[in-house]
Every structure is written in structure tokens, then in C-alpha cells.
Amino acid sequence: FIMVLFGFFNKGVEFFPNTEPSQITVTIEMPSGTSLDVTNSLSRVVEERLRTIPGRKDVEYVASSIGTSNNPFDIGGQGTTNKGSVAINFYEKIKREQSTFETLEEVRKTTVGLAGGELRVAKQQMGPPVGSPVSIEISGEDYPQLVALSTMMRGKIKEVPGLVDLKDDYNAGRPEVQVVIDREKAGLFYTSTGQIASTVRAAIAGVEASKYRVGEDEYKIRVRLQEDQRVAMEDLENLHITFMNRRGQLLSIPLTSVATISRSTAVTDIKRKDQKRVVTITGEVEGRVASEVLNDVRGRLANIDIPAGYSVKFTGSQEEQQKAADFLSNAFVITMLLVFLIMVSEFNSLKVPFVIMLSVLLSLIGVLFGLLVTRTPFSVMMTGVGIVSLGGIVVRNGIVLLDFVKHKHREGGMKLDDALLEAGRIRLRPVLLTATATVLGVLPMATGIDFDWREFHFVIGAESAGFWRPLAVAIIFGLTISTFLTLVVVPTVYSLLDEWEGRLKTRFARTFGKKEL
Structure with missing residues (x-):
């Protein structure tokens, strides 16, 4: 029943908990070939707009970096003059006047529509970098076809609620001026x-005419056109070529007499994966759980027509989430199997380990119930780790209970029903003490209670509370509910199995006895 309720009313599934960011980064990407000064001017505009948002009182400082990698958290990224970032760092959570999620929306609204470049607002992620929540790889051979598919798919999913900062990694290319020489006219x-x-090279880039030496220092002297004579395409069209004819006369003709001048773009990079060209669509999620947004995206792209030879694959954090879920599932199964085998060897019975392992299932009911009550999304990593660790604690409580029953019933000669009642009475205190100690130990993580050792006082609503909350909720509710159910269900199931075992032995004994006669 709890599992059915969880299926209808759960808050979704996420890889890592979606916590309030302590840093927000605005990444800037200008067209390829943009100078450092132009990129810097756009970053200045962003900084000025950040001073107008209501959440500016929570900002400790703003740091800009121009000529850096497009990834704001890529420390060793290669720098380029057309890229930059503006990092917004907040005060500690207890000193903030509003949620940084609200400030994130304010930053996004105040920077939207800035002309000249592409801006993307991202919050700092807790845990290892796993890519964007929504990441779609389109692979094939024809690059224009990949770009067309990317444009079409972005148009279909751009209105999905909660999906923001939708973009692809297609680089439109670096603007350039092409000079195509007519060899016959030349x-x-x-x-x-x-x-x-x-x-042309001497006019635009310059040519080294001489060197100037001052002491041991040497400086190159480069000659080229003045800056105001080499900024427009018309300046290049007015450029003259000097040549010597057959009579030895020096003549000058316009460049347009022997060449065609046009504007174009040059592709700066083409990405490949598994020997196929790839264009990746990425998007961030705000206000909703990533799994819900991803399901909506899948639904809108379910009926699109993909040409032969092209494929679409969901990657990013979704791919890493699936790998983590598979790993934790395998780890849980292997752990429980090893525990079961150890208990079989210790108790010399299949019945007792089976009953004890039943308490693990009871703990899963508690975990799902806790997520429903607290309206906490199922975090693959944190809730998953909580379930794995919870299994060992719950198994220990079952062993403590049934080991006492076995000792009293088999070795002490006490009736099974009396042994079960005695076990519940005697072992109740240590089981409850163990569960209570564990619950109290993780309670601060669930409630956000922390202790500031610098100022020596308790803090309510700690910075890391949101990250550890799913793990704490899983352990608290799973252990609490499984503890009380273990004290009732485990003795009941053990008594039923013992009764059925006795009936089977009696039936086999009677059947065997008749054959003997």
C-alpha cells in the first residue's frame, strides 16, 4: 500500500539533492574571434545589472574572469578571448535574507536579452560534476543535418516547464572576410x-620592417595601416596592389580588380564521439525535479522522425544517474546475499535468515513512507546509500531477537510462544536503545541543526542540511518503522514458519512410516 502511494504522490527522482547554491555563475560566450576588450565590456554590463537585483544584499562579492573556459567549474580549462564568467558568491545561509533559488531567478531575468553574446546562468552543484540534468546527444555524419535536428528538437522542448538555459554546443563559426583571387585576372x-x-597581410596584420634595440632589449618594428583604415570591409576593398609590368613600370590597381571579397564564417571545431559527428543539446532544471522534466522532454520527442544513420541519446547526469543506480542496486543485493549466507552458516538453518531478511523489506516501507511524509525526492545517491547502510542495522536487530528465541527454545526447552514473548520483553530495551541512538545521531542532518565551533553556538538550517537530508530521512523513518514492525512481524512469521515446518515433518513422518510397514 505504501509503495502504491509512493508511486502516485512521490516528489520524483534526482541524482544528487537539489540544494541552495552558495555560488551562481553567469557564463559569457561571444562569437569566435571576439576580442578580449569586447568580451570584457559585456561582463561589465552584467556586473552593473547584478547591482539592481533585490537579492544583492545576500551577495558577499562578485568576481569576473575574462578569457576563461566556458565551463565555470572547469579549473584547468583552455582560455579563449571570446569567453568569460561572472561568479556571484553569497554569505553563509544563516545571514541571507532570501533563498538563493530566488536570487538565481532574479539573475536569470536581469541578464536575459543582453545583445552581443550568449549568457547562461548556472548554480554550483553539490557532489562531483555529472553534466547537465537534460543532455541529448544527436550523432550522425552530415553536420548541417545535425544542426537542423538540434534546432527542431530545441523548438519542441523549449516550452517544457522547469527547463531553462536550453542550448546546444554547435559553434556557428568565427566571422571572417574571404579574399578569393581570380588567377586569370591576376x-x-x-x-x-x-x-x-x-x-593584404602587411596591411592588416603588419610586416616587420626593422628592430629597435635598447641596451640588451630588442623590440620589433611592425608597419601596417592605421587602425581607422583597417576596421571595415570597405577599407579592404580600397586596398591597392602594387606591381611591375613588362616595361618595368610600377603600377597600382584596386584589390577588387583581381579578387572577390566576401563575408563568411569558419567552423572552429567539430565534435566527434565513436567516430561520428555529435551535436549536444543541454538544459538546466529549476523549480521541478529533474526526472519529471526529463520525462516531459522524452514525451515531446517520442514521435519525432529521425533520419536513417542518425541517433538520439540521453546522456549527462541521466546517464551517470543510471550507472549509480545500477551500482547501488548491485551492491545492496550482493551485501544482503553475503549477510544471508553468513546467517545460514551461523544458525544452521534457512528459516531464521529468511525471517531476518524480511525485516529489510519492512525497512524499505519505512523509507518510502518517510519520503512521502517529508515530501523529499528520492535521491539516487544519498537515499540509495541510506538504504544500503540501513540494511545492516535492521539485520542486527533481527539477529538479536531471534538468537534469544533460539537459545530459550532449543537449548532451554521453553515453548516457542513463551520464548517469543520472552524475547520481545527482554530484547525490547537493547533494540530500542540501538534504534534511538542511531536516529538521534542522524537527526541533526535531517533538521539542519549544526554547531558553529568558531562562534560557539548552534545553527538552525545549516548549509549542508539539504545535501544530507535524503540519507537522514531514509535512516530515521526506515529504522523507526522497521524496528516496531520487526518486534511484531518477525516473531509472528517465525511462529508461522515453525508451525508449518512441524506439520510438514509430521506428514512426511506418517507417509514414511506407512511405507515401512
Whole structure:
């Protein structure tokens, strides 16, 4: 019944708990080839807008970094002049006037619509980096087709509630001006492609004319057009090529006489995975559980037509979440199997280990009930670890109870019903003390109670409470409910199994006896 209720009313599944961030980062990405000064000017605009948000009182300081990796948490990323980041760091949680989730929305609203570059607002994640909550890999061979599929898919899912900062990693390319030389026309004027290229290069990038030495220091002297003569495409069109004709005369003609000048873009990088070209769509989740948003995304993309030779795969944190879930499930099964085998060897019976393992299932009921009551999402990592650790505690309580029953019933000659009642009376105190001590030990993690050793006082609502809360809830409710159910269900099931065992022995004995006669 509890499992059915959990299936209908649960708060969803998440990889790591969604905690209030202590840092928010605005990443800036300008078109490839953008100068450092232009990128820096956009970051200044972002900083100015951050001063206007209501949550600015909770901000301890803002730090900007220009020419850094696009990933705000990638320490060793390669720097580029068209990328930067603005990091917003908050005071401790107890000193804040509002939730940083609200500030996150304020930052997102105040930076939206800034022209000149692509901005993305992200909160700092607890736990290891696992990628975006929504990450879709589109793979194939034709790059324009991948871009078209990415555009179509982003259009279908952009309205999903809770999905923000939707983008793909397709790089539109670096803006450039192409000079295509007409070799036939160049030949008519007795000039070569090398001479034309050298003239253009000298005008724009400059050419080393000489060197200037001051003591032991040497400086290169580079000659090129003035800055105001090399900023527009018209400046390049007005450039003249000097050449010598057959008569030895120096002549000058416009560059447009022997070349065509046009604007274009150059692809700076193409990503591949398993020898196939890949475009990845990523998105963040705010206000909802990632699993719910991901289910909505899957639903909207379920009926799209994918051309032959192309594939769509959900990766990112979803892929890592599935790996973690499989690992914890295998670990739980293997752990319980080893515990079962050890108990079989100790009790020399299958009945007692079976009854004790039943208490583990009872603890799972408590875990699900606790998540429902506290409206806590099922965290694959933290709740999963709580269930694995809970299994060992619950098994110990069952062993304490049934070991006493076995000692009184088999070795002391006491009737089974009397032994079960005596075990409940005698072992009640140590079982409750063990459960109470464990519950009290993890209660601060569930309630957020912490002790500040610097200022020597208790803190309500600690920074790390949201991260450890799913683990604490799993242990508290799982252990509490399983403890009381163990004291009732385990003796009852043990008594029933013993009664059935006795009936089977009697029936086999009668059948065997008749054959003897």
C-alpha cells in the first residue's frame, strides 16, 4: 500500500539533492574571434545589472574572469578571448535574507536579452560534476543535418516547464572576410597570388620592417595601416596592389580588380564521439525535479522522425544517474546475499535468515513512507546509500531477537510462544536503545541543526542540511518503522514458519512410516 502511494504522490527522482547554491555563475560566450576588450565590456554590463537585483544584499562579492573556459567549474580549462564568467558568491545561509533559488531567478531575468553574446546562468552543484540534468546527444555524419535536428528538437522542448538555459554546443563559426583571387585576372596584371596575399597581410596584420634595440632589449618594428583604415570591409576593398609590368613600370590597381571579397564564417571545431559527428543539446532544471522534466522532454520527442544513420541519446547526469543506480542496486543485493549466507552458516538453518531478511523489506516501507511524509525526492545517491547502510542495522536487530528465541527454545526447552514473548520483553530495551541512538545521531542532518565551533553556538538550517537530508530521512523513518514492525512481524512469521515446518515433518513422518510397514 505504501509503495502504491509512493508511486502516485512521490516528489520524483534526482541524482544528487537539489540544494541552495552558495555560488551562481553567469557564463559569457561571444562569437569566435571576439576580442578580449569586447568580451570584457559585456561582463561589465552584467556586473552593473547584478547591482539592481533585490537579492544583492545576500551577495558577499562578485568576481569576473575574462578569457576563461566556458565551463565555470572547469579549473584547468583552455582560455579563449571570446569567453568569460561572472561568479556571484553569497554569505553563509544563516545571514541571507532570501533563498538563493530566488536570487538565481532574479539573475536569470536581469541578464536575459543582453545583445552581443550568449549568457547562461548556472548554480554550483553539490557532489562531483555529472553534466547537465537534460543532455541529448544527436550523432550522425552530415553536420548541417545535425544542426537542423538540434534546432527542431530545441523548438519542441523549449516550452517544457522547469527547463531553462536550453542550448546546444554547435559553434556557428568565427566571422571572417574571404579574399578569393581570380588567377586569370591576376596573370593579366603580372602579379601572383603570393604577392597579393603578402600585400593584404602587411596591411592588416603588419610586416616587420626593422628592430629597435635598447641596451640588451630588442623590440620589433611592425608597419601596417592605421587602425581607422583597417576596421571595415570597405577599407579592404580600397586596398591597392602594387606591381611591375613588362616595361618595368610600377603600377597600382584596386584589390577588387583581381579578387572577390566576401563575408563568411569558419567552423572552429567539430565534435566527434565513436567516430561520428555529435551535436549536444543541454538544459538546466529549476523549480521541478529533474526526472519529471526529463520525462516531459522524452514525451515531446517520442514521435519525432529521425533520419536513417542518425541517433538520439540521453546522456549527462541521466546517464551517470543510471550507472549509480545500477551500482547501488548491485551492491545492496550482493551485501544482503553475503549477510544471508553468513546467517545460514551461523544458525544452521534457512528459516531464521529468511525471517531476518524480511525485516529489510519492512525497512524499505519505512523509507518510502518517510519520503512521502517529508515530501523529499528520492535521491539516487544519498537515499540509495541510506538504504544500503540501513540494511545492516535492521539485520542486527533481527539477529538479536531471534538468537534469544533460539537459545530459550532449543537449548532451554521453553515453548516457542513463551520464548517469543520472552524475547520481545527482554530484547525490547537493547533494540530500542540501538534504534534511538542511531536516529538521534542522524537527526541533526535531517533538521539542519549544526554547531558553529568558531562562534560557539548552534545553527538552525545549516548549509549542508539539504545535501544530507535524503540519507537522514531514509535512516530515521526506515529504522523507526522497521524496528516496531520487526518486534511484531518477525516473531509472528517465525511462529508461522515453525508451525508449518512441524506439520510438514509430521506428514512426511506418517507417509514414511506407512511405507515401512
